Amino acid sequence: MGPPCGREAGGRRRRRRGRGQLESALALAAAGLMCTALAAYVCWEQLPPLPWTSPAPQQPVSVLLWWEPFRGRGADERPPPDCRLRFNISGCRLLTDRSAYGEAQAVLFHHRDLAKGPPDWPPPWSARGDAAEDVLEQAALATLGSRPPGQRWVWMNFESPSHSPGLRSLTGNLFNWTLSYRADSDVFVPYGYLYPRNHPSDQPPGLAPPLARKRGLVAWVVSHWDEHQARVRYYHQLSQHVPVDVFGQGGHGRPVPDSGLLHTVARYKFYLAFENSQHLDYITEKLWRNALLAGAVPVVLGPDRANYERFVPRGAFIHVDDFPSASALATYLLFLHRNPAAYRRYFHWRRSYAVHITSFWDEPWCRACQAVQTAGEQPKSIGNLAHWFER
Template identity: 30%
Template sequence: MRSWRNRWLWTVLVSIIWLCTIAVLYLYLTRRESPRIRNAVHELLWWTDDLHWNYDEMRHCGFDTCRVTNNHKRLHEARAILFYGSNMKVDEFPMPRSGRHLWGLLHEESPRNVPFVPYTEFLRHFNYTSTFSRYSDLPLTTQYLPHPSDLTQLDYQSTFLNKQRHQFNEQLASVVFLQTDCNTMSGREDYVRELMKHIQVDSYGSCLHNRDLPEQLQNDYLNNLYSDALLRFLSPYKFMIAIENGVCEDYITEKFWRPLMAGIIPIYFGSPSIRNWQPQNQSAIYIDEFPNASALAAHLQQVGGNESAYNAYLGHKFNRRQPIQNPLLVNHLLMRGYQMRRSGELSNEDSLFHKFECLMCRRAAWTDQRRPANKRHYNCPLPPVYAPLEQQKEPKYAADWRSMMGVGRCQAQLLDAFWRANIPYTKAEFDARLSEMMEQNKCN
């Protein structure tokens, strides 16, 4: 009886495997690109000025194949319209929108460039997104970490004793700052200026500059964020200021990952969810845990003068058995579909653009759903949040940034009105309506 039952189960299993194989083969043969079905291939249209060249490719995404182009004359043939968020203009959206068009948004940056993005009135018109938020359809949360092994490798690691020697022999500060932008939503420059009153900081960028980079790093370090020369240059420092230019959930840039790669403790302010992404329970010093820069400086002096206290932040380097103890980070790094090189670039086959195109290709092929994105797909606190200053002062440009985001709110509401009406409009028409809304305080 048992032998008969085993044979029966084996027969059923073989039959299931055979049927699955036939189904997979059928899907492959019927969906792959061929001259006969070329007209059935869905088209994706990039609606952006960032592609300055003629872009027309067949994108193969597993069983799905799509034609991807930036030829605006193909608008009526397109199944999905793709937008690159960094340089969106309010008057450059294709109107009227066809009922068959899916809209997809790829946006890597904080709201400083495009202030209308964080608002629900804008986001709900997009069906699929790829942003830094873990809740987007293709999350880019760890895009600025080139490879998981960069956190654990010891190529740039300097011991506590060596860091002490560098400070003494080369007269280095314990804290390094490397930024060029001195007008940020987070008030970064104001906070660092206050910190400098209480502890020595070596500032190599054009913002609060007080020390020169080596000649070989002066020309192009902004385009070589993780170069071998730059990481070796930074590694003797104990701490590195890591303040994002804007505060958004899951918006984490090289400012956090680079010091971790170089074996330096980040002094971090930015993403409110940053503790969800650190490799161990104690991987950085967080500015929001201190009432002001004076209190932070006292803590830095305490940690910087105690080897065991200092090394406690470097478990991702020294704990060789389990250097990354954060399951969320491990899972995200394993599951993400893109791979960045040390230079900060992505190989063609792994580029964010190609991965996003494949996301939209699959959605275009398999769904007619027009579900809306929501504010969690971008997830930026409003109004802008900034680092805590002494005597509860505001950063120099805080009012300007609040005003800019107020304009962004009006822009989002006006875009929503035009898009729901589904009518074309000019920049002049948009600007006139926007001025009227702001003068009459019609923006909620």
């Protein structure tokens, strides 16, 4: 009986060595992915400049917000923001009183409020500047001649095409400009962005979150759970190989603690910055606020890696597309968990950049004013809004 037991024990040792070698190979392969990204990041000198970073003359401009987003029609008006104090944009007169419609150089229409309820458009504008008495069809209101000369109608939307109902009904050159998270919008306002630090340093204090405070591995905060969404399907696959603590509503996660979302996520090494749908440039607060600002390494699911790299250094995040399976991604996360030096490399970008979180809705309002100040007089209209936004 002795020799067979010895052979069996030797077989177990060989199998353990085999599993260990496999895990090591996977870890090295995963590390290679990271090192490739880091090497590219070293060669990548700076983020592309934002369109409003160059100085420009600031002329007096009036911008009317037709509805305050998500407040409902008829809600009490809140005072407009001070663009100069908030964003160093002077010369802005922000309006909420519709009686001042004829004085506005631009009018902002929020899509979600535009799409729900009965049509609520400005009245057609006569040559005398008086509102016409006749009630015209919506199509008639859509013509460029139904508004004061030179006035721009701006379509504003921060939802993805998948969550923008009624988009295809907005036809007939209704709008002159678009304002959204899309980089090819007339007024580009992302959910967040990185901006250069004034005094970059090789060893700035407090930029890499202390690992001793990170008691958890992977966190995910989700407010709308839909089993048909790619993010939920991927979570089910990933959670089979690595523990994921889920926070949210609707019975699919524990409540966010009273300390708040940022303090909660800061205790984790990784955050699942999974978007509810995958579209061009649709990169929301899940990346900017929930992950980067909180101090967790983002694991992203959204547009492709190249799209993210237009706005974030490639060595600052992990993309699910970098791995052939959720199991391979889990192996890499566990590798980083066991190797603090490799994990800390994901915070090297903080030496040169800081995170700005877009303030809604005052910042888009002020950016629209700034865009009018810097725009020329060339007329423009959006002939097929849905075709542009859904592509």
